[in-house]
Amino acid sequence: MAADDIEAFDSVLDAIGGTPLIRLARIAPRVYVKAEFLNPGGSVKDRAALAMVLDAERRGALGPGGLIVEGTSGNTGIGLAIVAAQRGYRLTVVVPDKTSREKTAILRAYGAEVVVTPGAVPREDPGHVRRAAARIAAERGGWLADQYDNPANPAAHRETTGPEIWRQTRGRITHFVAGIGTGGTVSGAGAYLKEASGGRVRVIGADPEHSVYSGGDGSPYLVESIGHYRHPDTREDLWPRSYHRDVVDHVEAVGDRESILTAQRLAREEGLLLGASAGTAVAAALKVAAGPDDLVVVVVPDSGRSYLSKYYDDDWLGPLGLPVGQPGEATVADVLGPLPPPAPGLPLTASVGEALTLADRHPGGTLWPVGPRASGPPSVAEVTGALDVGELRLLVRAGAARTADPIAGYVTGPLPAIGIGESRPAAAARLGTHPAAWIVVDGRVAGSVHKGQL
Incomplete structure (x- = not known):
């Protein structure tokens, strides 16, 4: 047992919370970040x-x-x-x-059993994250944490x-900004700050x-641990009860x-x-920090160390059409020049006549992406095939x-993806023996x- 005069926590759990505010001295001096990445598990979800x-x-x-069971994008699990x-x-x-992969590795390092399930499935699918977690809890007699609907989350x-x-902030805060995932952070902290400030x-x-x-279409996005994805086949889109919409202005x-x-x-x-997701929140904060008397606090929920293989890795960013490469390198954009307006996706249920009519309205290419949504440009994550119109x-x-005829009988398999900002050699290597590739x-x-063409 530690001596009484030693300054120490009794356990790691006592180190949760109490995170500092850090001013963005160079980017936006009126914006302060709440450094939740300094929690023991590296995120706001420890709370x-x-x-x-x-x-x-x-x-x-x-x-x-x-037994504790939970469906999560990783941080709550940690x-x-x-x-x-x-x-x-x-x-x-x-x-x-x-x-x-960093998050799954961290979970296993702590001794957790990790079950990986498809993310892009309808809510009603047995493999959906929340359904899979609920089923495992019921089968094994475990307690389902259920951060999405658990009132202890916003509390x-x-x-x-x-x-x-x-x-x-000595009560001087004027704006509170947080990303919306389960909604617990923005709802709970936001409610307190509104009450303490008299609604100011x-x-x-x-x-x-x-x-x-x-107000988006619910299609896939690249930022992890935030937002609300809705598969087009989801019949009832239920929002988390941890998200109190009346709190958010x-x-x-x-x-x-x-x-x-x-x-x-x-x-x-x-x-x-x-x-x-911290980038999302800070970007939003920069848009609301307008007045000279504004004091904006934005929750930055986790560390980039959990995403080194994604948002800081050119090999992940490049094929997705995000900025990579060295100055002076010839890119795919340099080789191809301006692209025509992108074609919307074609649902697999479309008929041949519908596909050709749509193609007449959107000239500029013969290959059309096929996926579950008839909106565009479609997320490459949902594109399941190609149609040569x-x-x-x-x-x-x-x-x-x-x-x-349905187009299903004329659709070919998936094509590789080449990012618009990739170097020409990298793009040509990914194209390989394929006759074509998507530009992303x-x-x-x-x-x-x-x-x-490359």
């Missing part, structure tokens, strides 16, 4: 994880040596892993397949994060532009490119290595295809390129 477990213990929902290790619980975590931030910010503090939610929270949509570039800028100009037109004229800009199919 909710501890609160949910303590609440479950008080209610008798979680007994000694019990927080739960720390709590489980300290309090003697077992842990099974279900994560979507887009979760960074943790109302009781800790909000009061900390109010005290640290404006609460801003930061959201990927394709997320449904900010405005939701600011931020594109993937801006989020990632902002995160990189924070590392290079402020010495803050953060995740892309030029060849299809010839088949119709020859009587070998009918306009009433910010994770979206913006056209195609045929062998010989």
Whole structure:
């Protein structure tokens, strides 16, 4: 046992919270970041994880040596892993397949069982993250943490994060900005700050532009641990009960490119290595910090060390059409020149006649992406095949295809993806023996390129 005069926490759990504010001295002096990456598990989710477990213990929902189960993009799982290790619980975590490999490695290092499931499936699919977690908990007699609907999630931030910010700013905060994932942080801390200020503090939610929270189409986006994806086959789109929409005054949509570039800028100009969701939140904060008397506090939820293989890796960024490469290098954009307007996606249920009619309205290429959404430009993550409308037109004229036929019989397999900013040699190598490839800009199919064009 530690001596009474030693300054130390009794356990790692006592080190959760109490994170400092850091002013963005170079980028935006009126903006302060709440450094949640300094929690023991490296993210803001440590707060909710501890609160949910303590609440479950008080209610008798979680007994000694019990099993904790959760569906998560990783950070809540890491927080739960720390709590489980300290309090003697077992842990099974279900994560979507887009979760960074650093996070899954961290979870396993803490002794958690990690179950990886497809992320791009309808909510009703048995493999959906939340459904899979609920099924495992029921089958094994475990306690489902359920951060999305657990009231202890926003309560943790109302009781800790909000009061900390109010005290640290001496009540001078004018704007509070946080990304919306489960909604617990923005709802709990935002509610406290509004109450403490008599309604003066404006609460801003930061959201990927394709997320449904900010009015997007719900298609995939590149920023992890934030936003709300909606598969087009989802029948009932239920939002988390941890997200209290009445608390949020405005939701600011931020594109993937801006989020990632902002995160990189924070590392290079402020010495803050953060995740892309922090880039989303800071980008939103920069847009609301307008007046000379504004004092903006933005939650930066986690460290960039969990995403070194993604947002800081040219091999990941390049094929997605995000900025990479060295100055002076010839890129795909240099070789191809201006691209025609991108074609929308074609659903696999479309008929040959519908595909040709749509192609007539969008000239500029013969290869069309096929996927679940009839909107464009489609996310490369949802593109499942390609349709050569030029060849299809010839088949119709020859009587070998009918306009009433579904396009499914004429769709070829997936093509490789080449980023618009990649170097010409890298792009040519990825094209390899394939006859064509998609040209990708910010994770979206913006056209195609045929062998010989590179």
